[in-house]
Amino acid sequence: MSKVSVITVDGPSGAGKGTLSHLLADTLDWHFLDSGALYRVTGQACVMEGVSWEDAPAVAEVARHLQVEFFTDANGEVRVVYKGTDVSREIRTEEGGRGASTVAAIPAVREALLQRQREFLQPPGLVADGRDMGTVVFPDAPLKIFLTASSEERAQRRYRQLLEKGENVSLPRLLEDIEERDARDSSRSVSPLVPAEDAFVIDSSHMPIVDVFAAVMAAAREKGLA
């Protein structure tokens, strides 16, 4: 595999991976891979193509031919476009998350998206956010982070985010969804959500993201990456 530097950030939904990964990519001026977005777009593409998330061969076919583009708009927001349609909002809903988690459990879908994810590895470096970045996609990464937090804390964070967006949600329902998704992501037969053996595991339940970021930057400096 290439010698371009990569920092992998894996862990369950809502642990703060996205915030940490963006901070790292901005500070280091590296590229950023939001691998979850690829699974989310695959789920959304199935809805648009009339393919059931349960129909594994058809979903894999959608993943193999996924025509997706990412670009940053004038407000600095990342827009996700599938076959010319902006699906940025749809893929971020709770339903979008359920679709992503369901299609991500299909081995042929993961296989179809593997090479596409590796193509993000470009100089000067890459911060890769996901579930299997350190175990499967970039196993040679010099720095692997596994960021976790209790399911209650992650549900609270998601609840506050959705309230800020003006969405009407129930905290017990969110907790149930998170636990269901964790179980599906951790128990699937391919690329289950587990820390790499050489991962730096951080529990952010009682740790502000600035402290998590400082700890990861210290580890990156120690490895000569920053």
Ligand code: DC
């Ligand atoms: O990070 P996220 O919440 O956008 O991910 C959505 C779903 O996609 C999540 O439930 C698990 C799946 N996923 C995965 O299986 N492997 C990845 N590398 C990234 C996400």
